[in-house]
Amino acid sequence: MMLPTLASTLLFSLSLLAPVMGGVVTQKSESNSCPVRYGFLLPRAFDVMDVFAPLDILQALSRQTHLELAMLGRTREPVSTAPVSAAMNRFNSSFFPTIVPTHTYDDDPPLDVLIVPGGAAARSPDLGPELVYIRRVFPKLQYLITICTGAGIAAQSGVLDGHRATTNKAAWSTITPMGPNVKWVSPARWVEDGKVWTSSGVTAGLDLTFAFVRAKYENGTAIAEAVAGTMEHVMDMDWRDDKGFGAKYHVPVQN
Numbered sequence: 001m002m003l004p005t006l007a008s009t010l011l012f013s014l015s016l017l018a019p020v021m022g023g024v025v026t027q028k029s030e031s032n033s034c035p036v037r038y039g040f041l042l043p044r045a046f047d048v049m050d051v052f053a054p055l056d057i058l059q060a061l062s063r064q065t066h067l068e069l070a071m072l073g074r075t076r077e078p079v080s081t082a083p084v085s086a087a088m089n090r091f092n093s094s095f096f097p098t099i100v101p102t103h104t105y106d107d108d109p110p111l112d113v114l115i116v117p118g119g120a121a122a123r124s125p126d127l128g129p130e131l132v133y134i135r136r137v138f139p140k141l142q143y144l145i146t147i148c149t150g151a152g153i154a155a156q157s158g159v160l161d162g163h164r165a166t167t168n169k170a171a172w173s174t175i176t177p178m179g180p181n182v183k184w185v186s187p188a189r190w191v192e193d194g195k196v197w198t199s200s201g202v203t204a205g206l207d208l209t210f211a212f213v214r215a216k217y218e219n220g221t222a223i224a225e226a227v228a229g230t231m232e233h234v235m236d237m238d239w240r241d242d243k244g245f246g247a248k249y250h251v252p253v254q255n
């Protein structure tokens with residue numbers, strides 16, 4: 001009587017596990033190639049959607065595979081999205097949330113991917129600690145991702161030099177001079193250049209992140225389609241299709 005009971009218990013346990021295991025993402029053929037440890041840079045006056053649009057997709061991905069998140073600030077004090085200068089807040093609005101970092105740049109947690117958002121932050125004259133941190137962490141990363149004018153922050157750190165990259169088309173003339181040695185690409189919704197992935201303006205961060213999930217995770221295409229479906233977002237599958245924003249903002253066709 002013992003053996004059949006054990007066997008049926010085992011079968012029952014396996015059948016319970018099966019649906020869970022079916023949804024588990026296995027690593028791609030090269031071991032440890034799927035990025036696991038993500039960090040978001042939080043400079044003062046970062047754009048909210050540059051951070052939380054990619055984060056929302058990756059959080060959904062984290063229900064299919066193990067991921068770890070670090071929110072990185074200069075200190076563990078809350079980081080505000082408020083611009084530093086009063087001139088950039090003409091109506092004295094108090095409409096700026098704060099995000100509490102989990103790590104500081106000095107903690108330097110091990111990361112596979114660093115995501116750099118833009119916003120008013122990209123035009124801040126006080127980015128010293130962010131630029132030092134990006135330069136220090138870049139060689140250790142599998143991937144650096146920039147969203148919108150976050151490319152301007154990464155460009156100022158020098159790590160985009162020699163890379164193909166793009167940025168927000170409405171901000172093209174102010175951001176691209178921050179990286180005179182970057183091969184700026186337009187038209188582009190996003191650009192992949194080896195370990196460097198860069199997106200165009202704000203919502204292009206959704207399309208970049210979906211493309212990244214499709215490319216870098218086992219079953220990534222199915223997961224991206226499922227997540228995009230629940231978000232009711234139509235994924236842009238063509239990195240060159242910038243929805244006409246290059247032409248709208250008179251960005252020269254280049255690279």
Ligand SMILES: *[C@@H]1O[C@H](CO)[C@@H](O)[C@H](O)[C@H]1NC(C)=O
Nearest residue numbers: 022023024025219222223226
């Ligand atoms: C692939 O992803 C889809 C959507 O999340 C899921 O339904 C399916 O079970 C996954 N397949 C495997 C083999 O992981």
Ligand SMILES: *[C@@H]1O[C@H](CO)[C@@H](O)[C@H](O)[C@H]1NC(C)=O
Nearest residue numbers: 086089090091092093094095
């Ligand atoms: C700006 O608003 C704050 C309250 O949010 C108020 O204390 C301050 O006096 C205002 N400054 C100006 C210049 O109106």
